[in-house]
Amino acid sequence: MEKCSNKYSKPRCEEIVRFIKNEYNRKKIPLHEPRLLGRxxxxxxxxxxxxxxxxxxxxxxxxxxxxxxxxxxxxxxxxxxxxxxxxxxxxxxxxxxxxxxxxxxxxxxxxxxxxxxxxxxxxxxxxxxxxxxxxxxxxxxxxxxxxxxxxxxxxxxxxxxxxxxxxxxxxxxxxxxxxxxxxxxxxxxxxxxxxxxxxxxxxxxxxxxxxxxxxxxxxxxxxxxxxxxxxxxxxxxxxxxxxxxxxxxxxxxxxxxxxxxxxxxxxxxxxxxxxxxxxxxxxxNLDLCLMSKRRQAERYAKFFETMGIKFINEPIECNSNYWLMGIILEDRSKRDELLEFANDNDVMMRPAWKLLSQLKMYKNCMKDSNQNAKYLVDRIVCLPSGVLS
Ligand SMILES: Cc1ncc(COP(=O)(O)O)c(C=O)c1O
The missing domain is CATH 3.40.640.10 (Type I PLP-dependent aspartate aminotransferase-like (Major domain))
Structure with a gap:
């Protein structure tokens, strides 16, 4: 696969990675790591x-x-x-x-x-x-x-x-x-x-x-x-x-x-x-972690809004712990471009899981169209979501 060769995408990948590096202020940024700051x-x-x-x-x-x-x-x-x-x-x-x-x-x-x-x-x-x-x-x-x-x-x-x-x-x-x-x-x-x-x-x-x-x-x-x-x-x-x-x-x-x-x-x-x-x-320290993640989600939401990218916000009536924060890109190729660029640049991002209904051991199980799941799995990118101290 070509790496972010598209004129439109590469600057966008760079901007996202720059923002996240700035947020976490670290050389290598994991997807989620434990915060062991209490007793x-x-x-x-x-x-x-x-x-x-x-x-x-x-x-x-x-x-x-x-x-x-x-x-x-x-x-x-x-x-x-x-x-x-x-x-x-x-x-x-x-x-x-x-x-x-x-x-x-x-x-x-x-x-x-x-x-x-x-x-x-x-x-x-x-x-x-x-x-x-x-x-x-x-x-x-x-x-x-x-x-x-x-x-x-x-x-x-x-x-x-x-x-x-x-x-x-x-x-x-x-x-x-x-x-x-x-x-x-x-x-x-x-x-x-x-x-x-x-x-x-x-x-x-x-x-x-x-x-x-x-x-x-x-x-x-x-x-x-x-x-x-x-x-x-x-x-x-x-x-x-x-x-x-x-x-x-x-x-x-x-x-x-x-x-x-x-x-x-x-x-x-x-x-x-x-x-x-x-x-x-x-x-x-659970409540402190939840507060920190909520603040992180707010900063991500603002940033991605300026980029015209859909950040996954908590649905109505739900108060989310924002365990893994993510965005939804236009299609699978845009998803893969960002995944490749970010992981190459020490910012760990990952897609959602391969659908269970497509795994070798479950592919013959009964299912409906799974159309929303297919749409989402092609487009979701999970972002670094660790708790900031
Ligand atoms: C949706 C879901 N179910 C079950 C599990 C299993 O939990 P564990 O890894 O602690 O066995 C996990 C996560 O790790 C999960 O994300």
Whole structure:
């Protein structure tokens, strides 16, 4: 591919890269890096000092309480990754092998993988152009066209399989039209599990994402707004689901002072205390990080407006955490020109993910036209979005 050879594009690529270098004032600018500016060292040292570096410890209990209280959920269960939390959420909600689960094509691969771990198949319905998350209209159209309700449950007319759950995702921290999706799921007898991996701190109509269905999950991977190094969290208001998620993700061990007895096949999905210590310190600075990202988003929005480029702003009724900020360019070739120029010049930018419905292992799954997702994936460029101190 020719590198920004076009007379119109090259100065534009240069101007964008110059602006970002000026903002971040660094030689090499990553897409998103952790900001470890609070009590991280103190809490990590406490783990080392007490020897509680592994799968039990005060910080695990603390972060579960902190996230429950921050999001307003009744229960939170810490795990070793967002993927593990999504797997457990679906399993504890009762998704079974041979079920079908509706999700969106524009997402990170973990969304579909967690469905597949259970032997269920994903169905990909299109995203909305504004929110980039699942489109309530596409969901509703798909259900009306392909599904029937029998004894309160939703079945696919073509495969005769039970569609047990729906997993919308809050893309880059923008919350999708989740209340409409929740209503549609309710009327069809489908369980709603939110993949809010990217959404800590994001709200819809003042309610934290992850709280609109049976359960929601967050990721605290190193590239997220706040991090535990690696980790995830399931939130729910359902006591039985929370208890089962805790039990299954901690090897299904029956609590006992010294005996090892397990009552089913469990998973070692525990969040180590070391990771929880890091997360505790990060949660203490979450609101500061959110403020800093919002200011960054405002500066980006102003700059791109002057260039006549569409900056991805939070949709109406959504208060976004602006996890990954991005722009929408004219077409795929303009996208690739900027990606190539920026990455060549030490400013990391990336496209959105290859659509899940086009990945080798999911390309034969059922889907609608996915036309909005295709349009967006050709045009989105994610910009450096790290928290400035
Ligand atoms: C949409 C989405 N779902 C799930 C995950 C999985 O989270 P983790 O990397 O913590 O397993 C991620 C991110 O990393 C994600 O972006």
């Amino acid at each position: 991280e060292m103190e809490y990590l040292w406490r783990c080392i000092d007490t020897g509680y570096v592994s799968s039990v410890g005060e910080f695990v209990v603390d972060v579960e309480k902190d996230i429950a209280s921050y999001t307003g959920a009744k229960y939170a269960v810490a795990m070793c990754s967002g993927t593990a939390a999504l797997h457990m959420a679906l399993m504890c909600a009762g998704v079974k092998a041979d079920d079908e689960v509706i999700t969106q094509p524009l997402s990170f691969v973990a969304t579909a993988n967690a469905i597949s771990y259970l032997g269920a198949s994903p169905i990909f319905v299109d995203v909305d152009m504004e929110t980039m998350g699942m489109s309530p209209k596409s969901l509703s159209d798909f259900l009306d066209l392909h599904c029937v309700k029998r004894y309160g449950k939703c079945y696919n007319k073509h495969t005769n399989k039970h569609i047990s759950a729906c997993v919308p995702m809050h893309t880059f921290g923008m919350v999708c039209q989740i209340d409409e999706i929740a209503q549609i799921c309710q009327s069809w007898g489908i369980m709603l599990i939110e993949d809010a991996a990217e959404g800590i701190g994001s709200k819809y109509k003042d309610i934290h994402c992850g709280r609109f269905g049976l359960a929601g999950v967050f990721s605290f991977n190193g590239n997220k707004v706040i991090t535990s190094g690696g980790g995830g969290m399931l939130i729910t208001d359902d006591e039985a689901l929370a208890k089962r998620a805790k039990h299954l993700s901690t090897t299904a061990k029956i609590p006992h002072l010294y005996e090892y007895d397990h009552d089913e096949i469990g998973y070692n999905y525990r969040m180590p205390n070391l990771n929880a210590a890091l997360l505790k310190a990060q949660i203490e």
